Amino acid sequence: MGHHHHHHGELKGRMVISVILNLTITIAEIIGGILSGSLALLSDSIHNFSDSISLLASYFAVRVGERKANEKYTFGYKRAEILVAFINSAVLIGVSLFLLVEAYRRFKNPEPIDGPLMLVVALIGLLANLLSVLLLHDHAHESMNVRSAYLHLMSDTLSSVAVVIGGILIIEWNVTRVDPLVTVLISLYIMGEGYGILKESVEVLMEASPELDxxxxxxxxxxxxxxxxxxxxxxxxxxxxxxxxxxxxxxxxxxxxxxxxxxxxxxxxxxxxxxxxxxxxxxxxxxxxxxxxxxxxxxxx
Incomplete structure (x- = not known):
């Protein structure tokens, strides 16, 4: 029991650090996106902000899930984590759809982008995301809730890589349409990852029978x-x-x-x-x- 509480305490501490890192990235990418004119940076900032909210929600879900059963909640509070996983994945899909619409607009009307500024901010975001992923990596298999938060961070890391590549292409060849293209790739990836968790969380909430013979x-x-x-x-x-x-x-x-x-x-x-x-x-x-x-x-x- 003592080991279990220590394990959960370590997880909660790492989640708090990840929230702080993601909020820092969000602020940096919003400022960088506005100054550079990069939709990919702004899309990544929205993604990072949704990660911050999801991590915060996941943190509170872990806290709530530890509470003991009582006369009102006789099964305890374990489904709090499933509920948060559902909300997280639904938000991810919603954000992705919004970004796809914005990317389409940018394809039709490309705007000038400050490549060097975009690249610097993207690199900062990539390093912070990698650190967050490493913090939660050992706990990713523990629950659907933590896995959904981990997937948020993984998708953020991949999107940061894509933004970095986009920044390099813009600096070298001034290919401004690569910015909305990166946004589309990020959004499609997020939607694919989010759907799996959304489906599983709905099955649990709807009390679908688990895979039993x-x-x-x-x-x-x-x-x-x-x-x-x-x-x-x-x-x-x-x-x-x-x-x-x-x-x-x-x-x-x-x-x-x-x-x-x-x-x-x-x-x-x-x-x-x-x-x-x-x-x-x-x-x-x-x-x-x-x-x-x-x-x-x-x-x-």
Missing amino acids: LEAIKAEIESIPSVRNAHHFHAWRIGENEVHFECHVEVEDIPISEAQGIIDEVEERLKKYGITHVTIQLEVEKCTDKGIVCHEEKEGD
């Missing part, structure tokens, strides 16, 4: 002595790594003293499927519908 689970439960049938399955995720499962288990007419043994056996066998919490309703010839999924009949059917 329900037929294998049914067979596993029904192989237990005294079990006749397992049906009416429900599986969902509370957080990214916490899978809950419940079902009805029809048993033979057994003494009630044997019931707990069956429940314990089901819980033990389902651990290998990655299920962390099991709720079993034992019954004897109660349900007429014995399907894996319960299809309740509506009135008048």
Whole structure:
């Protein structure tokens, strides 16, 4: 437990440093973008600002997620991180669409750009982004929330590389249309990365069943002595790594003293499927519908 708290404390500290770095980059790129006339720098500044907000939100989500369950939130606060991951990815996609529209306008009406200033600011942004990525790299696999923040920073680093290349091309050959082109490439990349997290976070929030072989689970439960049938399955995720499962288990007419043994056996066998919490309703010839999924009949059917 002490190691877990130390680990989370280290993560929170690194997230705070990353927020400060990203806000610094944002201010530098806004000033640099206005002075140089570079849309790519301004687009990168918007991206960095969204990163700052997402990192800040992710930081608070980690803090909230540590709070214990109570009578109002009996499952705890773990979904705060999933909610933030959803918001982060949705914002990323929205910002990308806005930048695509702006890039189209620049393609039609190119504007003069101060290449050297653009390059200097882009290099500062690249170094700061690389530092932020290194700070969160070891924690990126821990949760969807931290992964979404890490992807923000990775996409920022790549976009900074693209802006640096754009700055060099403008200095050497005065190819001003490379600026909106870089913006388009950045935006398309961000949209691709954001969609994956958006899809997964929606699945968790909508309580979609995680990837479980329900037929294998049914067979596993029904192989237990005294079990006749397992049906009416429900599986969902509370957080990214916490899978809950419940079902009805029809048993033979057994003494009630044997019931707990069956429940314990089901819980033990389902651990290998990655299920962390099991709720079993034992019954004897109660349900007429014995399907894996319960299809309740509506009135008048």
